[in-house]
Amino acid sequence: MTDLMLAWEVGVPGPVHTHPLRAVRRPIPKPGPDELVVRVAACAVCRTDLHLAEGDLPPRREGVVPGHEVVGVVASIGPAVAEWSVGDRAGIAWLRHTCGVCVFCRRGAENLCPYSRYTGWDADGGYAQYAAVPADFAYRLPDGYPDAELAPLLCAGIIGWRALQRAQLPPGGRLGIYGFGASAHLTAQVAIAQGARVHVLTRSGAAQRLALDLGAVSAADADGEPPEPLDAAILYAPVGDLVPVALAALDRGGTLAIAGIYLSDIPSLNYQRHLFQERTLRSVTANTRQDGRDFLAHAAAHRLRVAVTPYPLDRADHALADLAADRVTGAAVLIPP
Numbered sequence: 001m002t003d004l005m006l007a008w009e010v011g012v013p014g015p016v017h018t019h020p021l022r023a024v025r026r027p028i029p030k031p032g033p034d035e036l037v038v039r040v041a042a043c044a045v046c047r048t049d050l051h052l053a054e055g056d057l058p059p060r061r062e063g064v065v066p067g068h069e070v071v072g073v074v075a076s077i078g079p080a081v082a083e084w085s086v087g088d089r090a091g092i093a094w095l096r097h098t099c100g101v102c103v104f105c106r107r108g109a110e111n112l113c114p115y116s117r118y119t120g121w122d123a124d125g126g127y128a129q130y131a132a133v134p135a136d137f138a139y140r141l142p143d144g145y146p147d148a149e150l151a152p153l154l155c156a157g158i159i160g161w162r163a164l165q166r167a168q169l170p171p172g173g174r175l176g177i178y179g180f181g182a183s184a185h186l187t188a189q190v191a192i193a194q195g196a197r198v199h200v201l202t203r204s205g206a207a208q209r210l211a212l213d214l215g216a217v218s219a220a221d222a223d224g225e226p227p228e229p230l231d232a233a234i235l236y237a238p239v240g241d242l243v244p245v246a247l248a249a250l251d252r253g254g255t256l257a258i259a260g261i262y263l264s265d266i267p268s269l270n271y272q273r274h275l276f277q278e279r280t281l282r283s284v285t286a287n288t289r290q291d292g293r294d295f296l297a298h299a300a301a302h303r304l305r306v307a308v309t310p311y312p313l314d315r316a317d318h319a320l321a322d323l324a325a326d327r328v329t330g331a332a333v334l335i336p337p
């Protein structure tokens with residue numbers, strides 16, 4: 001008889017009030033030759049999970065288990081895995097396969113590999129008691145953090161790290177952050193540690209207070225103007241209407257990076273007001289494994305404050321609903337029994 005575990009799968013994608021996630025019993029996964037299976041200790045809830053459950057991101061696999069910010073302990077390993085042992089702490093993130101031979105992979109841009117595959121989208125993720133991952137895509141984790149605080153580092157943290165690189169913030173520069181959830185509150189701390197002046201623009205009063213507490217220079221509503229022009233900005237809110245707002249807040253030569261995988265439509269831009277004077281608009285697409293290693297090294301050297309709201313795994317649907325309604329400050333994190 002096979003051992004069963006609790007998992008959540010995406011049933012019929014739709015608005016969160018239609019309960020697109022359903023709780024099921026599944027066999028505990030067995031590792032492929034080059035895979036690890038981890039016993040999940042914590043899995044953070046990412047806005048991408050919500051986009052998947054609600055159908056903004058088309059499902060790539062029927063009944064997929066979401067969750068790509070997974071912290072666990074290696075429970076079993078495939079015969080071809082040499083670098084890991086049972087009992088090691090391991091992290092599973094969004095990127096789980098790249099081809100290694102395409103033009104993007106060869107030039108160090110594996111985040112753009114057309115053959116890439118993702119945890120919790122192409123393959124089952126961490127809204128479960130166990131999850132499998134190719135060993136080459138598992139992360140070693142920094143010491144000094146509890147499991148629940150490590151989990152959000154694995155997407156929120158890594159994507160934020162890449163978004164900050166893409167925003168090309170000059171040393172000591174002025175950074176605007178639009179939207180202040182799980183990823184933004186980590187990015188802000190990285191930028192501040194590197195000497196930036198950070199302005200946070202978000203409508204949530206709780207998020208504004210957290211931003212100031214973490215060392216932001218100002219925090220105010222997202223549709224207002226920051227108190228000084230920005231050298232760089234990162235748009236976290238999945239709101240296309242904020243693109244011209246953030247571009248208009250940039251100083252000459254400034255860059256706006258859009259951090260999310262999903263954005264509502266961008267209204268028409270005015271060339272003079274939004275782009276002229278060499279302002280730059282860029283997207284951020286996933287991350288490379290090197291981004292992940294670089295960010296986790298930063299997190300090991302600079303203890304980040306990670307705001308988390310824990311939920312028992314059997315309340316994953318509530319966690320997703322709370323995220324949809326902006327009722328979570330920091331990151332929701334699922335904790336299996």
Ligand SMILES: [Zn+2]
Pocket residue numbers: 046047048049068094155156
């Ligand atoms: Zn994510």
Ligand SMILES: [Zn+2]
Pocket residue numbers: 098099100101102103104105106110113114115
């Ligand atoms: Zn490739």
